[in-house]
Amino acid sequence: MPVLYHTKDELLKAVVKSSYALKYASNALRDDKGVVLAAVMYSGWAIEYASVRLQKDKDIVLAAVRSKPFSFYYAHSSLKTDKEFVLEVVKRGGGALKYADPSFREDKEVVGLAAKQDKNSLYYANKSLQFNIKFILSIVSHNGLALQSVIYSLKENLMIVIAAIYNNKIAFKLALYSIRKYIAELANISVVSKSCLNWVSESVQSCSKNGSNVSNPACSLIPFAMTKFNCIEDNSFKYLNYIFNTH
Numbered sequence: 496m497p498v499l500y501h502t503k504d505e506l507l508k509a510v511v512k513s514s515y516a517l518k519y520a521s522n523a524l525r526d527d528k529g530v531v532l533a534a535v536m537y538s539g540w541a542i543e544y545a546s547v548r549l550q551k552d553k554d555i556v557l558a559a560v561r562s563k564p565f566s567f568y569y570a571h572s573s574l575k576t577d578k579e580f581v582l583e584v585v586k587r588g589g590g591a592l593k594y595a596d597p598s599f600r601e602d603k604e605v606v607g608l609a610a611k612q613d614k615n616s617l618y619y620a621n622k623s624l625q626f627n628i629k630f631i632l633s634i635v636s637h638n639g640l641a642l643q644s645v646i647y648s649l650k651e652n653l654m655i656v657i658a659a660i661y662n663n664k665i666a667f668k669l670a671l672y673s674i675r676k677y678i679a680e681l682a683n684i685s686v687v688s689k690s691c692l693n694w695v696s697e698s699v700q701s702c703s704k705n706g707s708n709v710s711n712p713a714c715s716l717i718p719f720a721m722t723k724f725n726c727i728e729d730n731s732f733k734y735l736n737y738i739f740n741t742h
Contacts (some may be wrong), residue, residue, distance in 0.1 A: 499563030500710055517545065533557055547571065553580060557587060564588025564613065567595065581605055589613025592620075603630060610644075611637045617644035625649075632658055639663030643671065650674070695704030 499509075499519040506524050509516035510533060517525060524530050526546035534541035539559035541548060543566075549555050553556060553572040559566040567575070567584055572659055576596045582605060582653045587611035592599065596625045599605040601621035609616035611634065624630055625646045627709050632655055634641050638663035641649065648656055650671045656678070658667035667675060 503527070506530055506740075510534040510541060512539050514536055514540040514612035515544075517541045518543075520544070522546070525549075528552065530556065535559040535562060535566070535586065537562070537639060539566030540569075545567045545569075547688055553583075557583060559667050560584050560588040560591050564590035565593065567591035570594075571695050578602070578605065584606060584614070586612060590617035590619075592727055600624075610634045610641050614638060614640040614642075615644050616639055628652065628655070635659035635666070636662055639666035642666045647671075653677070 505532065506516060506520050514534070514537065517531065520530075525544060526548060528549060531541070531545045535545070535555060535558045538709075539562035539716045540659075541560040542555060545555060550569060551573060553574065556567070556570045556574060559570075567588070574584075575594065576588065576598075578599070581591075581595045581599055584595070585608050589612035592606065592609040595605070599732050600619055601623055603624065606620045606624055607630070610620070617631075626649070627664060628649065629651055631645055635645065635655055636658045639659035642656065642659040645655065651674065653674065656666070656674050659669070660678075667678070670678070671717065695735065
């Protein structure tokens with residue numbers, strides 16, 4: 496491979512224009528932490544051409560992941576099995592979970608942190624977590640847009656969808672058509688009882704914090720309450736507006 500850059504000044508000017516510049520640098524420059532750090536800050540992909548020593552360097556890897564999460568692919572394998580470091584990595588780029596040690600795909604702490612940072616990270620989680628209602632509920636409660644990567648069957652779960660919308664109103668667009676239609680039908684009704692409205696709101700939050708299960712009646716009763724306990728009356732969108740605008 497031809498060497499085009501022999502000095503720091505030459506290389507630093509080049510990395511601003513191309514992440515591949517480091518590929519054509521001398522071995523000495525590819526092993527220079529200051530130079531490589533500057534390169535990965537412009538584009539995380541530059542870590543591919545760093546020396547092995549610097550692919551093991553945590554500062555370099557974190558800077559690369561902050562720029563390009565998938566650049567974690569080029570980090571040294573020893574870092575991919577270090578849980579404490581992986582937590583720091585996914586905190587900066589949730590997508591890096593894809594290239595962490597496979598064992599972390601079923602680790603709630605790691606996947607949870609990744610999914611709260613990146614809405615697509617659930618795609619890389621183990622099936623056991625993807626089907627875990629309580630876990631998914633905790634994720635969408637912190638990052639409503641993560642509803643996008645929730646498995647299809649759980650996108651039919653009204654509590655998960657409501658929790659996602661409560662966190663981020665844009666999540667409404669990510670819900671299945673049948674769920675959007677159902678919520679819209681409920682929203683076609685105005686709220687008569689303020690105390691009932693407050694109860695529904697508190698129940699949504701309780702469900703989000705404690706998980707959707709039979710021991711948490713707030714979860715199963717919300718739809719029932721909205722339709723039965725004088726929470727609905729005529730044609731308006733007050734309920735949906737409440738969810739969207741009061742938190």
